[in-house]
Amino acid sequence: MRLLLVHSFLLGFGLSQAAVTVYGPHVQQTFGPYGTVTAASASYTGAAVYNPTTLTPPPVPNPPPPTQFNIALESGNVQGLSITQRGSFFGFSIEFSVVTQVLGRNSSFLQVPFLNLMANIRERAGSVHVRVGGNTQDSATLVESTPDGAALEKDKTNESNPTATPPTIFTAEIIKMMAGISALTNVRWYMGVPFNDTTNFRLQIAEVGEAILGDYLVGLQAGNEPDLYSRHGHRPESYGPNDYTTEFGLLIDAMEKDSNIPNPNLLIGPNLAGVWTPEDVWNTGFVNDYSQQLSALAVERYPTDNCYAQFGVGTPRTGQEMFADYLTHTSGQHIVSSFLNSSNYAQTVGKPLLMFETNTASCGGFPGLSDSYGAALWGIDYGLQMAFSNFSGALFHVGGQSVFYNPFTPPVTNQSTFHQWTIGPIYYSALVVAEALGASNLSQVLDLNPNGGNEFTPGYAIYENGQPMRVALVNYVTDPSGASDYTASISIAGGSTPAQVKVKYLSATSTAQKYNFTWAGQTFGDVFGSDGRPMGNVDIQTVPCDQTAGVCRVKVPAPGFALVFLTDQALSESDEGPTMTFPTTAYTKFENTATIDQAVLATSNGNRGLSDSLAGTSKGRQMSGAFRLRHALPASLGAFLVGVLAVGRLVR
The missing domain is CATH 2.60.40.1180 (Golgi alpha-mannosidase II)
Structure with missing residues (x-):
């Protein structure tokens, strides 16, 4: 991911004095107290995601379109019809370093707004596909416990790459939390095997992921944007497609020797950023050699970047000058044009082709553009263009508080208790595309x-x-x-x-x-x-x-x-009926949370969600006993858990 990553709690809505460190593809930049993460609005000093910059729409075209x-x-x-598509075509990619902000604190405290957002799409499409990954996945390590007891932390003692980004350490609580979300909303997950050390693959994420998530784990990414590894100093300058293909084979060998990985055939590659072409990898024999282990082929692509504004790297661009480029059908067509050969190739080898990470622009998007209604229209057009061009799915990225393009953003933890989530235009695009494709999967x-x-x-x-x-x-x-x-x-x-x-x-x-x-x-x-x-x-x-x-x-x-x-x-x-959603009846400084009975997670693999059946290991099996979903206030200064979350239905 060539985007901003959050190193610490980010600037609040002009309230926090905490310094912010953000990471791009080449540099690290730190902003001091009341610093700004964007140059787009000189008077605004809060988190990028709440930047109030509003653009001027392009004028009516000359000549105007016929009416x-x-x-x-x-x-x-x-x-000329596309391949058969699923209603769950449009999913989300969540940067690994922000999962505890977006999904929940741990398996006992789930973010109720996230449950609702997934339930909305699940009702329209039957399921939702979510990837937990990005650049931070390649160096993530599953551990028994973290120093501070959190489910996810940064290991600041092992900063090693050129941007001094500390690797992420996490516990099985993250995966248990994902299983709890799936039991309620039928989210299907993509994760990634760390690819920064190919002499000693850390396979625990695959072992624990398959054990806990079961059928809810639908893919394991092998390498995130490997065509950028040499540029980022993670591989020698000579590193190329043949080297990646060789390392992919080493991963397969390691997984097949691991008796704790019952299904080694969930791998996804090559997940290219655009330095190499997909054909560069296909020509190595990648698919032919590893067809059995490959569950899908994948690429990652953004239409452009805003890296200069964030890091002084690349070409200067502003949202205003770029706005018109997004408000045209040719935008989506241009993005997918370089993948038409690969989408045809994927069909000949019987593999789905996924757009594994995308959004309006890398390096966080553009203020006023990425958070505009125009971006919602663009997301619909781009999503349907990918579906028409025989992609089998697309994941729109979710970063932290320092990006403009998030489909949804939780408030920072230092906000007052009344602040709720902010829903961006791309989430509206997801709802629309889910309804356009429907739940028939035909x-x-x-x-x-x-x-x-x-x-x-x-x-x-x-x-x-x-x-x-x-x-x-x-x-x-x-x-x-x-x-x-x-x-x-x-x-x-x-x-x-x-x-x-x-x-x-x-x-x-x-x-x-x-x-x-x-x-x-x-x-x-x-x-x-x-x-x-x-x-x-x-x-x-x-x-x-x-x-x-x-x-x-x-x-x-x-x-x-x-x-x-x-x-x-x-x-x-x-739109098959009322959506099962989760009212937020209590508020906390840690936002709204739901608790889930841990006993349920042990038998929750594979079922569709709360409105069908829960906790059965066979299709349609009803669990014995009542399922308890509780909304709780985290303990603070001696306070004990309070509140009850009533499960309700949205009147549609």
Whole structure:
């Protein structure tokens, strides 16, 4: 990961005087008391994630996109469809060093907002895929205990790399915590085997991960961005694709000799950053030699970087000058274009291709851009473009308080008790993509290139069994006059025109708007505004169709996004009912937490979540006895655990 990593508790919302150390690909930089992690706003001195910078939307294109166009959908033997996709296509990548901020303190105290955020997607997609990893994974070590008793700490006595980043040490509590989350929300996990010492692989993470997570562990990354190892001083300058392939083989040998790893065939590689091409690795015989042990092929890519603003390295860029580049269909197309050969290759060898880490820009993203409504539209378009281009999944990265692009961010621990989580635009993108693909796991995506292929008005059709089910329509233009609102006239060749269609809108007033977006009328609010549950009443629009003319006319505002459900079945598949969520009825200085009965974790592998069954080892098996999910206040100054978390359902 070429991003900022948090070394210590970061600056709060202008309140903390703690120094902040952040790490990039080449340098370390420390900001003193009341320092700022961004040069974008000279008057702002808080954490980057809450930076108030707001950009100016690009002007209406000249010439403006046509505002009336037809979309003729085919049915039956449709050409150009993607491979079959799952609703869980869009997942998250969480930097290992911040897992105790995001997931929970340990297996007894889970972050309730995180549970809610995962439950929202689980209800739409059936499951959620989350990677715990990044640069800090390569040097992480599983230990029996840490000096301070925490589940995760930095081993500052072993700082060794060029940025003096201390390696991470952690206990099995981290993996137990992940199992507790999975039991409630059906999260499926990717982890990584440390790859910094290939003469003595530390395989404990695979041993304990498989033992505790069982079927919830779906992949083990082998090396994070190995094409950057020599640049970062972790390998000799001559290190190349053949060397990585050789080391991958050494890892396989070590795992197959370890009787505590029952399944050595979960490996994922090569996880490239872009210095090498994937073909450089395929040409070494990597896939042919290790096909049995490879569960997936993976790459990592960001569209650009903001490293100069953070570290003075690379090309100077500002969010304002880059904003227009994101508000166009060509952005996602450009990113995936270099992987089209690899996605075809992955199909020939029978392996899924994953975008294992991505977001708006490396080195933390751009203030005002990465946290804007425009980024939400971009995330939808980019996600569906990857699905259309035959990726099988994409993980959008979550950093600490020092980045602008987080899908979700917990408040720092020194904040007052009323501060809650901040939900970023990329999380809205995840909800939308989950609903667009649905929970049938039969979806195939088609880039329609509507409106004459206009780059500001992209659209996709989602098919199941050869029949169109949903249409996703984007309008990147910001035009408060309404003159750039467009109407798409949707028809189905060889199929009957429905009497009406249902439409959900992702809405904001401008592509530059920050927070308070609405998805089908519901929002996650402003900064410090969410416990992970959408707020407000659901608003699903009913659009009558002209059955005589055989068209359904759907209006998309400028800016805006519309998801059109062509049948009632399409709507029910994407939104099957009320979401099981977890009300936060108590607040603490450590944010909201939930406790989980440890006995449950011993038998919780493989089941779908709280609304189906818990703690059974067989599909559909109901656990004996009551499952207890308790919301507790951590002990402090002699206070004892208090509060009860009631499990409730969100009225949708």
